[in-house]
Amino acid sequence: MPLANRSEKGSLANKILKQLPLADKTAVWGTLGTIRPLLSFEVEQDVQSFLDAIAGEAVDYRTITHLLTNRTNRQRQQIAEGFQAFTQQDLLKSLQAAVSGNLETALVGLLKPAAQYDAHEIKLAMKGYWVAHSSYLPGPDGATLAEIFCTRTTQQLREILDFYKHDFKSDLETEVASGPSGCFKDLLLALIKTSREKYSGVIDYVLIEEDAKALVNAGAGYIGRTDERKWIKILAQRSPEHLNRVSLFRGMSSKCSSCIDSSAARKLRDQMPTEGFLSLAVFSLYHKMTGLQIEEAVAKFFQGNAQVGILTLVSVLRNTPLYFAIRLRQAIKGPSACHKTLIRILVSRSETDLLSIRAEFRKQYGMSLYSFIRAETQGQYRDLLLGLCRAEDL
Template sequence: MPLASRPEKSSLANKILKQLPLADKTAVWGTLGTIRPLLSFEVERDVQSLLDAITGEAVDYRTITHLLTNRTNGQRQQIAEGFQSFTQQDLLKTLQAAVSGNLETAVVALLKPAAQYDAHEIKLAMKSYSVARPSSPQVPDGATLAEILCTRTTQQLREILDFYKHDFKSDLEADVASGPSSSFKDLLLALIKTSREKYSGVIDYVLIEQDAKALVNAGSGYVDGTDEKKWIRILTQRSPEHLNRVFSLYHKMTGLQIEEAVAKFFQGNAQVALSTLVSVLRNTPLYFALKLRQAIKGPVASHKTLIRILISRSETDLLSIRAEFRKQYGMSLYSFIRAETQGYYREVLLGLCKAEDL
């Protein structure tokens, strides 16, 4: 392609973008993340900026937060490597000594490779997994496991499994399998195996009807505790496009939305995890928008969840999440964060969110 044609094409793309609804821009942009690679990125310059920020008379929090929230995870890893090479010190440990509280939690999440951070979050959630009772109320650790395992791509899950094995000298699948027998365990194992079908573009009406009937029959027999595996098999193996058609037919056949059926037939962590999975299959950005608000305004606030979501989605679909948040609550995610948080921790969150949605 001649170089002379590029400015014209870029201008045309900008004109198209201005006329597209936010949710339709993925095809043009390729990503709906708020953080993109910095084109003028220089490792040495960033290393020096961080050194200056932490070795002056007072810690320059503004420089630290601005720099970390304007680099991709890959670029932050290069900065960490450059810092280690130049100073013989670990950048994460150095910054942890300079910050505290929620800001420290955010800095740790920003500086670890994304899959490694997820692996460590899973490990923390697994601490109470082995003693969790299937019939207990919603357990935050179960929600964390469900969130991560239900929303990561196959490649991301493989990387998480690798980091888990490397950092903890243990196999995640084996650790989950060692837990108490339950539909929750079966669901986690199915998600870890990452065997979901890809949508072929062909609508298989026969299979849609078969799956809907299987869910109906599995639900009617669930009182005997024998058919939950059918739910798990279908919900973890079929493509989202196929399953949304199954959900519609299930509603016609039973009068129940699939969410109502999950609440009716499952309890405890299994209900939490399956509800998460259904929400993700229905509308992933909406799921995260609701979870972001709950992380601050829910019965139990969780800044760790807030941080994890903003960072994990900042390079993929945070713009779509912002749009869903605005639609659901009548205010921008940016304004919500600004009103509900404070200090340099707020600056990190706003740096990830990036802008208002008017």
């Protein structure tokens, strides 16, 4: 390949990557979690280390923190199994006897299987939500339910349902369905029941236009007249790429353009500047049709927990790491500060996209998540959170 062509293709790839959120580069750069499998992992050695850490006169918090924040969830499960086999005691219960407060809450999150941890968080949130339910008064329990249901994959939700049934002898879908009626319940049920479509790589311009028009028509009335089910169906079912995508580069060669060729695509591309990106997706077309960003429309047409839930889903579809960065800031410091939320996010994202979240946090607030946690927490609890966060972002 001529050097000039290589340079041109490399330049185009760099331009495209720069336009993508960090989370979308996962396939290019590899995992974006802060915790990765320890290659020299030995179960027996870690079991002994845990025994030494809790058997003495003083608990060795440093060792406990190091072990838990340098092993994946799967490796922690293997340690717990080995500890049970060797001592005939439950590792989590043994650690809980030695710690308390937020540190204990964090240890529970780290030592439970991820889906089981989510199932228990949902159970607690549902109790609070059903008791304090009001269509017009969103609260922390509704936000927790929205966070978990909107950010877990279809497979993860299935695993959560299994753990929920096993641990609580109850069907989660049935419990949600029997709760207070309203749009928020409909959203949760849609997320449980619906398998989100996978992006095939083919841009369906006709469906994009149909969905955008459907959202416009569904939100045509005032609050109370909105066709909420239509909004929920589209947002819960369609692929993120279909709903929100940066997909068409004006400077593409004609050969590349033919890969996504259609009369509609050519017409839209011809309206662009000489070089740049055009977002061909439902959210962008909705904005073009109404003058409203999708978030503005949700705030206009929905209220209370329904608004919180749908805004959460939209935020996740827009930019999942940014959603979590904002939620972390609110959980650490603010009117809705909640250490359970802080712990849940750091634990649940530590093996997937916490590096992306750190990058968005730095961009959004002008300081690193690591520094923020260090300034706002203390003691062994702070050390464990910093172990999950891993490092500064300069």
